[in-house]
Amino acid sequence: MDADKIIDKLYESCGASLEELEFLIDGRNEETAQKLFALARSRALEHYGNKIYVRGLVEISSFCKNDCLYCGIRRSNVNAQRYRLTKDEILECCREGWALGFRTFVLQGGEDAYYTDDIMTGIIAAIRASYPDCAITLSLGEKSRETYQRYYDAGANRYLLRHETATPEHYAKLHPKELSLANRMECLQNLKEIGYQVGCGFMVGSPYQTTADLARDLLFIKSFAPQMVGIGPFIPHHDTPFAHEPAGTAELTLFLLTIVRLMNPKVLLPATTALGTIEGDGRERGILAGCNVVMPNLSPQSVRKKYMLYDNKLSSGEEAAEARAALERRVEAIGYRVVTDRGDYKG
Numbered sequence: 001m002d003a004d005k006i007i008d009k010l011y012e013s014c015g016a017s018l019e020e021l022e023f024l025i026d027g028r029n030e031e032t033a034q035k036l037f038a039l040a041r042s043r044a045l046e047h048y049g050n051k052i053y054v055r056g057l058v059e060i061s062s063f064c065k066n067d068c069l070y071c072g073i074r075r076s077n078v079n080a081q082r083y084r085l086t087k088d089e090i091l092e093c094c095r096e097g098w099a100l101g102f103r104t105f106v107l108q109g110g111e112d113a114y115y116t117d118d119i120m121t122g123i124i125a126a127i128r129a130s131y132p133d134c135a136i137t138l139s140l141g142e143k144s145r146e147t148y149q150r151y152y153d154a155g156a157n158r159y160l161l162r163h164e165t166a167t168p169e170h171y172a173k174l175h176p177k178e179l180s181l182a183n184r185m186e187c188l189q190n191l192k193e194i195g196y197q198v199g200c201g202f203m204v205g206s207p208y209q210t211t212a213d214l215a216r217d218l219l220f221i222k223s224f225a226p227q228m229v230g231i232g233p234f235i236p237h238h239d240t241p242f243a244h245e246p247a248g249t250a251e252l253t254l255f256l257l258t259i260v261r262l263m264n265p266k267v268l269l270p271a272t273t274a275l276g277t278i279e280g281d282g283r284e285r286g287i288l289a290g291c292n293v294v295m296p297n298l299s300p301q302s303v304r305k306k307y308m309l310y311d312n313k314l315s316s317g318e319e320a321a322e323a324r325a326a327l328e329r330r331v332e333a334i335g336y337r338v339v340t341d342r343g344d345y346k347g
């Protein structure tokens, strides 16, 4: 096999086989990385120009009924600081976000039973009524099809649910036995059928991950054809069973982001907080690898340190929504511009 030929094929036909992807990942070097960066960037420019879309992230709850082995807010972490935002607090975040120029609000949280369907649809409907021009994205985990439908009917447009890994045996090593890849896939399918713009994705360098797992992730994403893909490095949290596992690298994360861009040319691809956490200039490097979205934090200052999914998670500096001007400067310094735009998928 020849890396150059695989890269050309990725660019021309937006595809590659499992073996080709494995070969490319395992044999990666500076030269293949630079070639992929340049092609991924030009693909993103072709479809979205030099626009970078911003999403205001509101972390609504750190309570979670799940016990994912990698996650700092897992149920068993007795040291996690728990909080949940009320409807009024969430609306206040949106008000501030709107004034700062955000036209997408992302409500993310643990799976918290406090937010019954009635409470959650009340919150979504209130945001929809106050901000008819904004997109509402949810990232609240696995729910029944009926619940997803109710959220959608109340005004939600998009849903982020990472598949985490497309390999069932790997999924089982990262999650407690109550959670299964089959159910996650069913949730993703339901979201798509209801009409959401859907995002899936995975962590890079999660424990037990192999190159074959990564290649399967890339092929799954291609076949699922999501509108958004969230990829960031795994970062250990000191109060989880994976406390002593090594973090994923920015280098591999960026390499995979370029492949995602080439296989899914129009996808909305965030340069994630986790990437910005392991590398000071991670977000800029993500943009130069074909990313076109950033998601600054709009949560109230008082709770930001409590939504600790992993150690040292960024929530201030340019990661913070209120530092929008600083973010704009950093993005402009690499030749891009932050836009006030819903930034919908260009299907």
Ligand code: SAM
Pocket (backbone or CB within 6 Å): 070, 071, 072, 108, 109, 110, 111, 139, 140, 141, 142, 160, 161, 162, 164, 202, 203, 232, 233, 234, 235, 236, 237, 274, 309, 310
């Ligand atoms: N509960 C919802 C869900 O599971 O989709 C949304 C919140 S969940 C904490 C959001 C994402 O955080 C997960 O999909 C996971 O990939 C990521 N995450 C959790 N722990 C992480 C860690 N230690 N390092 C990097 N990312 C992590």
